[in-house]
Amino acid sequence: MANKNELQIDGAVRGGQRSRRQMTGKGSKRERETIINFNEESDTASIWTASEVIHRRLLKLGYMPSQDNERSAVFEIPKRDIKLPRPKRTMSEAQRQKLTAMREAKQNRGTLPILPITGSSLDDAKS
Numbered sequence: 001m002a003n004k005n006e007l008q009i010d011g012a013v014r015g016g017q018r019s020r021r022q023m024t025g026k027g028s029k030r031e032r033e034t035i036i037n038f039n040e041e042s043d044t045a046s047i048w049t050a051s052e053v054i055h056r057r058l059l060k061l062g063y064m065p066s067q068d069n070e071r072s073a074v075f076e077i078p079k080r081d082i083k084l085p086r087p088k089r090t091m092s093e094a095q096r097q098k099l100t101a102m103r104e105a106k107q108n109r110g111t112l113p114i115l116p117i118t119g120s121s122l123d124d125a126k127s
Contacts, residue, residue, distance in 0.1 A: 026071050038079050045082050047075040 027050070034054045038045035049055055050072045058065075058075050067074040091099070 036082060038082065043079055044076050045079045047077060049073055049075070 032051040034047065034049040034051050036045055036047050047054075047058065049058075055065075055073050058077075063075050063077050065073040066076050
């Protein structure tokens with residue numbers, strides 16, 4: 001049995017806490033891919049990555065890898081945390097003009113005219 005302050009190689013325990021091995025992205029950038037897999041039945045998504053950037057980002061977000069090898073890692077995260085890109089909205093010329101007019105009207109209605117101060121009751125009181 002190892003002391004709390006001793007290093008265990010196989011158990012990867014340091015000072016009473018589990019340590020995580022850092023995955024290093026080896027190989028060409030083309031080979032450092034990330035695969036996200038999920039289905040409609042399960043509430044979790046599986047992320048397999050060989051990218052150091054994605055690995056660090058997932059760790060920073062608080063996710064711990066379920067498998068962590070020298071060259072890759074697997075994360076199990078809630079499916080609701082996966083955000084898929086939405087296609088850009090296409091507008092007709094009439095919709096674009098209407099939006100521009102609404103934006104200009106909103107900008108113009110927020111300003112009030114500045115009235116001159118001369119001739120106020122304060123000026124009369126001083127004299």
